[in-house]
Amino acid sequence: MTRLSIVVLACISAAAITVINGIEHDSVCSGSECADSHHTVIKLVKRDDALARKIADEHDMEIRGEPFMDSHYFAYHKDNTGRRRKREVLQSLEAHPHVDAVHEQIPRRRVKRDYVVNDNERVVAEESSDRSRRASGSSIVDQGISKQRRQAGGGLEIPRLPFRDPLYNDQWYLVGNAVGGFDMNVRKAWLLGYAGRNVSISILDDGIQRDHPDLAANYDPLASTDINDHDDDPTPQNNGDNKHGTRCAGEVAAIANNNECGVGVAFKSKIGGVRMLDGAVSDSVEAASLSLNQNHIDIYSASWGPEDDGKTFDGPGPLAREAFYRGIKNGRGGKGNIFVWASGNGGSRQDSCSADGYTTSVYTLSISSATFDNHRPWYLEECPSSIATTYSSANINQPAIVTVDVPRGCTKMHTGTSASAPLAAGIIALALEANPALTWRDMQHLVLRTANPSPLLDNPGWSVNGVGRKISNKFGYGLMDGHELVKWAKDWRTVPEQHICTYEYKLAAPNPRPLTGRFQLNFTLEVNGCETGTPVLYLEHVQVHSTVRYGKRGDLKLTLFSPAGTRSVLLPPRPQDFNVNGFHKWPFLSVQMWGEDPRGTWVLMVESVTTNANLAGTFHDWTLLLYGTADPAHPSDKVHPPGPPPTGQSILGRMQQLTSQTEDAAPEAISIGDLRSVGDCHEECAAGCHESHSASACFKCKHLQQSLRNRAGFKCVTYCDDGFFKEDDSCKKCSPLCHTCTKAEVCSTCPGALLLIDVDHFAHWDHGQCVEKCPEGLVADYESNLIQARCVLKENFCGAGYFMLPNNGRCSNCDEACELCHGAGPIYCDKCAQGFGNRSVGYCRPCCSNGQKPIDDHCEDCSAAAIASFSHLSHSSPFWSFVWLLLAVSLVGLVIAAGYFFFRDERSRDGVEYTALPRYNAASGAINLDFSDDSDSEDEIMKTGQI
Template structure:
């Protein structure tokens, strides 16, 4: 197994209810089942440098053609011509491409199962009539080559807004249990509304001429990956309203007497049409890498199936897009990727099995439980509860938007408010800010809260609590950029990795000796703890992984998933925990961890840790305490 953490007794507990044997994780469509999606949908080539004419010639020489713009600088979509019909002929063409001297890499791209994270589809989804005539934008509008000019100085809004459904936006004005909301009004009354911030919704497209979005539409944050053009307008077939709804949550115009109000109602909003067709690794990568110097925030409300039995995540091209975004996006400050964590809670699913929400580079938002969640926003579980108000296709409004699909765009809107307050914030600054300002009190009656090693309350379901727009903006205004992130890696391998039958319930306990890489680039203040694990056994759903930090923080990396009967296990799967944020990771003993963090306190006033490791007596005392906790845990487990 591989794990990622630090020093004073990191302990990983593996609990299986049945037998240990083999492993692999789910990714592409299953050819053995004869699924239609098993057929490759296109081919991607990578050249040494961008050369559109060379790519076109290579494609023509192989009876193919290029579609759309290159992505990740030097990657091109290639499609077979109409005359290339047999699978064998297509495979032979790809094999010839692989030997071309100008082609560095080639791969046939197969579709991946991706679902929009609505909680439930409602047949009786009532729409509110639009009182205004629709204004239609030209579909051949030109793209501007530079970011839009800064908007006018902040204006203090007059509350409440006259928009007819604003009164139904309970999550914005004290309508939640206990009279709570996300404290967005405190940011608004200071004049913050997301000006000069660009948000892109990666989904099934957005209706760019919607009367409650048109004035905020951003063509530079928009494209159509499915049809390889610049127009993200969705097909008006009743199914493709998801992206438009998400866009309205972020940036629906305020004060125009239509629908409700977007959280960042002055932000620029764009959309990428990429879910209205087969989705591949390259489709995801092209979407995630769109105009990374212009777009500030990417919001995605989709992912692998939330069926309680799937393990899946981004492929190599999408991972490269994430990495380029955080390293180079926004002029080096890093793009902010907001992801819906999934709606599989009722199926006992866990977002730890979703490689998008377990990425260090994303901010995942709630409903499934996992220790990678930093915070939550309000949403709705099903049609029996008040839902989220937003715009709808074609040109109307809805009060029936639900699930984590609705949660992620609300988070993106609140983050846009903070970026207006401080445009210099980096992607890591934003994670620190969201975590530090999240409010757990509105959710304290929910079970599962615990206090981590630096005194913060944290939950596997809600992260560090409910996002607080006012607190986030206020802290952002005076925030100092965090120190450089260091990565510290440790590895543990079983001496005898051969499968062995184990009958009944059992436990395995591994401890990793970690010094925080203090002799090199030290990690003394934890941010992300990532565990890369390879496990083989008969029923994957019977495995439970629990991580104890040196400070005693307990993170359930993977709970049992009763629906998961997969017999292949998983290979180098990246489990992520943010529940140890701010702790000193240094431990004593052995296995594999990736520690992400800093050598210095992130902000003035943070606790100061000595660079000198703990004494042997202190370590012994801590290990004895952890051993007692582990024993108590398993006694309670039965």
């Protein structure tokens, strides 16, 4: 079940104070920078188009376009509504019983990542390009390679090369005419018969010229829409500014052998476009684009992002993060959508793609650029989240990318990382035709494993990671190779389940740590694979979430060192960035440790390169997030043996010790009935086996015994497989409602895009349950754990000791039993106050004094012995906790009933007046300290934030 919400693209007043939340802070406008937008988005409890229109009409609004993400609706005010009236509308909508939430949105600046040259430069460049092509002899190369067509099999249509399209020979990046004879090895993939059949790609941009003669036959209406004008036609405005999306589409899917322009990399794929950059861009506009038809679209290609100005930190908002999450969980029938992103064009301003939350997302493949002569283009941004590179332009004296143009015709001047991302999308489409079963993580593995660093090794900055792969902050793992990618894709087996291990650095006093002038600090974390649960032994993504305040953010440099010695510069200095706030919980990403064993010492080096001794700041925290698998993804991978078993030897460990003693010793007799071991047992067997090299043929297990999924018997394992949980020396099955679990009915991850309830107290006793939507009082968190979205408590704007009243938004005191709470009474405590405890029941009650007994006196035994005893009981028997809870609640109910009759006359007493507490606006996240409800002044004291 889902709910209807309304998102307003409105501006905060100049008097407002912005609270940064996560990864989107630099996009938030303030003061005169804010444009008062008329956009609104509504989300209902469940999808109901007629009801959405009715609710909007009741509030002088109208619904436009189709809903997105189940039940979100774009709405518009019917007239030029004033600020006060808009606030009233938002408050009324939030109170509506069919409205789930009201998210107030702010327009964001998003830029296309191309490089526009003037007309004089264009003529010079195209003449230079023509000279380069004529000197190359690419037709001869193609004629030679076409002789291989008879050798290709599989029943696929093999093209005859060269194609007759007039600009095909100008596509130097496809026909071996980069300096040194390099290209992206796509022709060999074509000659295997692959051209992107049955693969749908959507270009998220300023629209697509769907009737262009080089695109029309491949146009896919199901991968297209117009978010800006809320209709189905993505055709761009023909005003000279909206060519970008069409040009990107031509790179992917321009038709071959039709005498038009050049050839798309995946010339038989289906191509669509979303018009979303030709108007106000907001979190909701991005989310609607990213979530379009996720079961139909295979690949989304985006060649835009935050301002590449060298001074911006910005990324996706909460709705866009949810769209990404839904895409990788549910898209393509559960295999996950593939999001390809241009890494950025801010190189001339010394920008870094580490400050771009789209390229630092684990869900995207961030693609960099290389030039005609295999060097770094002037606009390239460096970061360790770039996974691979494709070709693009450099300057007016070198050739650029050939593609279609708006409204007709062709161009040979498409440039920037904007041109690189669509080439990558086309190459990926070839691999998906070769193996449609590939998941989004399979594709990341394949892209980095098949990338070719050789053409780019003359550039400085290359190093070798802990598993022997060459890595670069400029080019990722190298130049994408279409033939190798297809060849690996054909026989690729789905990678093991991804897990996450989180290590939070505990900062000793002083906390936060003061920073002054030029400095270098090293913070170390010891990692053992995972504190609990399935270990991560083979790394994939590595994230560092950190908060640092500093007088000039651009003087900060962050470097991460893995236990294998791999060095990733997470954030280089950015001279243009004079921001004085720093960054808050920013998710820096590195893919450079891929395949390494994470166990050992990690070091985060935080330093300043400033020359100003008076600059000051504070270091607050950092968290290391390790994404990866317990098993190798490919047979050729270096094996990382599991660590030693937990301390404390079990009987099975004792048996293994006995059987491994030398022959001179007198081993203790072991009785296994009448069975005799056949020898050469699996390494997990203890005391023999009845079949060699089989983990399911052991007499006893060395570590853990796990039941077989579909038949009787067991197998021996080092750790429990997904779908099982560890209990003593056995792995037991999780509930079918869980994907993984810590107890039979307590999930740790959920199937599909379900949300995990991650609040552990009585009022939400279904902790560890998987739900379609969060229960009342909880909100969805798509940021802190990218493998599993969770339902968590709303951020408490009232502060410690207070909670938000649900009806009027005022803050009220917590019960005396609570130090922290989210509702009235001891049952809603999040942390008990001093002198109270909740070890034996699910709510806080007074600790027992001398001589008192918990059952007789309705108190809590807060002694150390009782706490230790209950800690074991609560983990082993939640049933008895629940029984005690019911008894306690029943007794409390009797006491309250008796008290009601005895003290009912007390109601006539005069009430005691208390100082009014702030009023909270859940629609905007605002707390109003001025209690006059009719104020419409610009000087209202407001504090805003986003949930």
